[in-house]
Amino acid sequence: GQQLNQSPQSMFIQEGEDVSMNCTSSSIFNTWLWYKQDPGEGPVLLIALYKAGELTSNGRLTAQFGITRKDSFLNISASIPSDVGIYFCAGPDLNYGGATNKLIFGTGTLLAVQP
Amino acid sequence: SQTIHQWPATLVQPVGSPLSLECTVEGTSNPNLYWYRQAAGRGLQLLFYSVGIGQISSEVPQNLSASRPQDRQFILSSKKLLLSDSGFYLCAWSTRTTGNNQPQHFGDGTRLSIL
Numbered sequence: 001g002q003q004l005n006q007s008p009q010s011m012f013i014q015e016g017e018d019v020s021m022n023c024t025s026s027s028i029f030n031t032w033l034w035y036k037q038d039p040g041e042g043p044v045l046l047i048a049l050y051k052a053g054e055l056t057s058n059g060r061l062t063a064q065f066g067i068t069r070k071d072s073f074l075n076i077s078a079s080i081p082s083d084v085g086i087y088f089c090a091g092p093d094l095n096y097g098g099a100t101n102k103l104i105f106g107t108g109t110l111l112a113v114q115p
Numbered sequence: 116s117q118t119i120h121q122w123p124a125t126l127v128q129p130v131g132s133p134l135s136l137e138c139t140v141e142g143t144s145n146p147n148l149y150w151y152r153q154a155a156g157r158g159l160q161l162l163f164y165s166v167g168i169g170q171i172s173s174e175v176p177q178n179l180s181a182s183r184p185q186d187r188q189f190i191l192s193s194k195k196l197l198l199s200d201s202g203f204y205l206c207a208w209s210t211r212t213t214g215n216n217q218p219q220h221f222g223d224g225t226r227l228s229i230l
Contacts, residue, residue, distance in 0.1 A: 031216040042121075042205050042221030043159075050216065086157070092215050099166060101147050101209040101217045105159045 002027045004089055006106035014114050019076040021109045023089030032072035033090040033103070034063050043088055047074070079113050086110050117142035121206050121222035129230050134179075134193040136225050138206030141187065146208040148189040149219060150181055153203040165189060166211060201229045 005024050013019060023032070031050055035043035047058050049065035049072060056063055060077045076083055086108040093102040118141045128134060140146050150162045161174045163181035171181050178197050182190045189206055203226055207219040 033218050035221075040224070040226070042207075042224045045218050045220065048218050088159070090219075094215070099147065099211045099213050099215065100164060100172075101211070101215055101219065102149075102161065102164060103219055107158050 002029075002091075002093060002095065002104050004091060004104055004106035006087075006089055006109050008109060009107070010110040010112070012112045012114065013079055015080060017079050019079055019083070019111060020073065021075075021087060021111075022071060022073045023106050024071040025091070026070065027094070028069040029072075029091035030069070030094075031092050032063070032065050034061075034072070034074050035088040035090060037086045037088065037108075039085065043086075046087075076111075079111075081113050081115050084111060084113050117208070117220065119206060119208055119220060119222040121204075121225055123225060124223065125226045125228075127228045127230060128196055130198055131195050134191070134196050134200070134227070136191040136204055136206075136227075138189040138191075138222055139187055140189075140208045143187070143208070143210065145186060145211050147211050147217075147219075148183060149207040149209075150189065150191050151205040151207065153205060153224075159205070163191070196229050198229050201227055203227075 034046045037043040047063040052069050053067050054065040062075045064073045088108050089106040090103045093104045121138050149164045151159045165183045179193050205224045206222045209217040209219045
């Protein structure tokens with residue numbers, strides 16, 4: 001079945017550093033979603049990607065839909081303390097058609113930023 | 116704009132007691148609704164999803180049940196809680212489309228502790 005592998009599992013960086021994380025799958029995805037979860041809160045959608053090769057930015061965040069459609073990357077530039085949290089990638093579960101909009105989530109990348 | 120509300124934010128319950136968590140969505144009609152559980156601040160496990168009033172699909176056998184009495188209301192219940200039901204429960208909604216590529220949007224979650 002479809003699985004999403006996220007790496008790294010965790011990152012401990014200094015404020016101001018750039019961050020890069022990725023999400024890979026053995027299956028093709030037609031959509032890639034990136035979420036951030038602050039401690040004690042629900043995940044918030046950061047970026048949605050719908051086309052192979054697409055590069056989309058949201059402030060200091062940039063995400064790319066891999067050309068093979070089997071991976072996606074999220075970069076954060078000039079990290080700040082409020083970037084702390086868990087970052088999840090997600091894509092539609094293609095085992096469920098129709099209108100269920102079920103998602104498969106990666107296991108998450110925990111980001112810690114030292115001021 | 117659409118909003119999603121979950122309550123309560125935190126709950127401490129004794130083993131064997133009943134449970135009712137409520138989720139409501141505003142600003143949209145005919146949403147898909149989802150209940151997730153998150154253990155230890157990491158992976159999201161889909162428990163139930165619903166594509167319409169009274170339509171519930173269960174993802175994993177468990178001690179919980181879900182109901183959707185109204186279009187924008189989703190309830191997670193248990194008759195008798197187990198210690199293993201502890202966790203962070205998240206409700207989410209998505210637009211219902213046939214493309215199966217819509218993002219899900221999450222509430223702020225309920226932290227459930229079983230004593």
